[in-house]
Amino acid sequence: MVEDPEIKTVTYWSVSILQSRTAWVNAAAFLVAALSVTDVWTLIPTRYLPWATALLALLNIFLRTQTVRPVSFIAPGSVAPVMVARVGPPAPPLVTD
Secondary structure, eight states: OOOOTTOOEEEEEEEEGGGOHHHHHHHHHHHHHHHTSTTTOOSSOGGGHHHHHHHHHHHHHHHHHHOOSOEESSOTTOEEEEEEEOOOOOOOOSSOO
């Protein structure tokens, strides 16, 4: 397959941020963190905060591996075009055998 090197962007179709599992996990994590501030209400005891943070990081990494589409602030159930810079093959090495 020969590709046109003149094409500098590709089009991805984004979904609503309200349909993103990663966005919902992050929103829930923000809510728990905001409520865990000692001045508000302690949901997570201080000794468990490093574990909760590590678990959230692992969950975010997993969800990002499952996500193939960008998200946008659009109505749920609709899609929007997003122009993304095209990633081409790497340049050939300067020195070869």
